[in-house]
Amino acid sequence: MLELSLAPKDRLMYLLQYSRPTGTNKKIRSFVVNKNAYQNKTPGEISQLKEQKAKKIIEERKVLLKRRLKDIEIREGVRPFTAFGRSPRPSTTCFRTKNS
Known part of the structure; x- marks a missing residue:
């Protein structure tokens, strides 16, 4: 907790320094605590x-x-490629119709 003896401008600067916005509302802020996870480690x-x-x-x-x-x-609507590099199903344009 910040001391009340600080000037309002200084108190605001400390608030902005040690807090982060919570969610999408920028007016609501949360206190930030940094934990030293590397304490007593080589x-x-x-x-x-x-x-x-x-x-x-x-x-x-x-x-x-x-x-x-x-x-x-x-x-x-893009289909993923198969391992063959192209679709294993043959193209319908290579088949002939009976009329031709």
Whole structure:
């Protein structure tokens, strides 16, 4: 809690510095608490934890990108390609009709 002895302008600056907007309403703010997860760890353990965290973030982004691409394909009506490079179903233009 900020002291009431601060000037209103200073109090506002501290509020903006240590809080974030909550949801879509920019007037409602939440207090930010940063937890030091690397306390009492060796430098090797810290680097290993950071690498694991980076890998996890990369995987989450890949999953999100795949989901977005799938949604775009569904919206646009684009069918995904098969492993053959083209559709396994033969084209109907190669068949002759009886009249020709």
